[in-house]
Amino acid sequence: MIEAAIKEPIWKIRLKLWLRSFRTGWELFRERRLAVFGLGVIIFFAVFGLLYPLYPTVMKNIFWKDDPFGYATFAPYDPIIGFDPDIMSHPSPPSLRHPLGTDPLGRDILSMIMYSTPREFVLGITAALITVVIGTIIGASCAYYGGVIDTFFMRLADIVMLFPSLALLMVLSAFIDLTLFRLAVIIGMLSGFGSITLVLKAQALTVKVRPFIEAAKSTGASDAYIIFKHIIPNILPLSFLYMMLNVTGAIFTEATLSFLGLANIRMSWGVVIQMAESSGYLMGASIGTYWWLWLPAGACITLLCSAFYFLGRGLEEIVNPRLRKR
């Protein structure tokens, strides 16, 4: 019997264990309809963004069949430099040619939104990953070592939390060229050194006092080994949950900064709304008349942000036994 068990390679056993825990997790997850909704919306946006390269080709074959030269010159479905010369005045309301209308510069809004979708994902996930990696490592080491390291990082978190993050990013935008990637890194670092370390440290402290840490120490495991192999895997579910919630924050911050015109991002959902605002289409009665300039982009930001939040809360109910059903 024992022989047979050992013959099976270790990775296979791990895979099986992992699959089993994944399956129980999935069963728990499926009961939360709001979380499933969130996941559905995220998948929808992922597919929506990936379909972008097809969109200009399809439109070209339908509407620009007779005018390939015009298509090549004006690139009407380009999200940044596009222009449609056949329409009298821009912004034009939604039509078959432009399903969500055009903006004041004659660019196609649907193509702008589709083009930005993968970028929003990259921004949100990069920022959240950086946050979680920093927060997890610092939280685990603070809990494990205590003393000077703990005091230093906790005071650092206090100072970072003092800064209103939007206000700080506005100042930073004056001397850093906030491209998408830099913005993601800065947002990630700001929240990584901030409140998330407090939460993860508290969780790591409860792991630290468990007997298996003591056992690992007595067998001569090094500090780094204990932190990375024993403490971090135990706080990983919680950090994964915070990652989901941080994606929401990062996308929101980027949209706000773009909306105020402070980020150097060529195209994003926030930029679409900023374009409408800065050319004066969001005043008084024109708000309703030119609804396609702000509603689709704004709805996309809201939907994606809330989808990640729903997912995060659904996971929270699984990770946090306090919130599980009786």
Next chain:
Amino acid sequence: MLKFLGKRVFQIVILLFIYVTIVFWLLEAMPGSFLDKYLMNPKITPEIRENLKRQFGFDKPVFTRYLYYMKNFLVLDLGVSFSYFPRKVTSIISERLPRTVFLFVTSTLVSYAFGYNLGKRSAWKRGKIVDQLTTFTGIVFWTIFLPLLAIFNIWLFGVILGILPLNQFIEPNLWRHVSFSAQDVFLKLLLNAFVFLVVFLAVLIISKNFKTLIAKRTLLYSTLISFVFVSILTWILSGRAVYAWDIIRHMVLPVFTLTLYSFAGSMLVMRDTMLDVIREDYITTAKAKGLPDKVVRDKHAARNALLPLMTNFVISLGFTIGGGIITETMFSWPGLGRAYLEALSQQDTPLLIGLLVFTGIFVLIAHLVADVLYAFLDPRIRY
């Protein structure tokens, strides 16, 4: 307790000094300066520019300026603003602070009252359709793109229904021939609201001692209604009711938007703590005693779940200025958030530093109050 407080205050002072230092050097590191806009003006000769530089203090090295700033900071002097030249930063902040505070305190109070009630109910009916619906709406509003909500509200209430003004703080035409300032009227409104809050709390405490439910309710409602009546009468008699009403009308839309945006925060906190409390044994006991469901929910469960909500409330008051930037820009509300954005575009460094430092002090005090409140409300916690 006193030892804990002393330690905390000591920590806060040190944190504040580090914070001010970081803010100062960060803003000094910004490229360009306020004087750059005179660079292209041919009427300003090099001598005048040198003179201006000296007057604004740019001729001294940065480190000397930093020492000066810290020296002034110790006596709570935040310097002189560049763009509003002879005015002091502290006077600009004290002029704009009441507006921001009024806006945020009102919306925070309303949204917490709202969130408390909704969270309580949705936790009680966990998993039912009510719970799902409130959580869904709450999260959608909580993660909504705030400018979108503001634009939508402006369009709906200002344009389509036409019942509320679109933005700004007052209606200029109305105020053209009056001798008093809007700030004056506004401060009196603020005072009125504050007195209302104090009276409300006092009556709440007094009515607790009454025996019957009817007596409690009569006292509460009669006092509140008569207070509102008396204050409205006072405003009418003083002849400034129209102007006060004008300010209130301009406040409705921002407050409504902020409330919609933020009620879910308190609702979700309340729901989560309530779910925790419901599992306690004393809730089962109360149910087994045959108490009505509503009494168990409101008296036994909700009151014990109130604690995290209270501390959350105090901490969220600290974040008024950072959160005010978007709302105040969308509604052209002349508060601190808008002052920050204006100062940033003008490179008015003293005002920027002043606003950030002031925010920091505000947040630190809010955290201290939250700690003290926690110890005060929860007998299990002793420092």
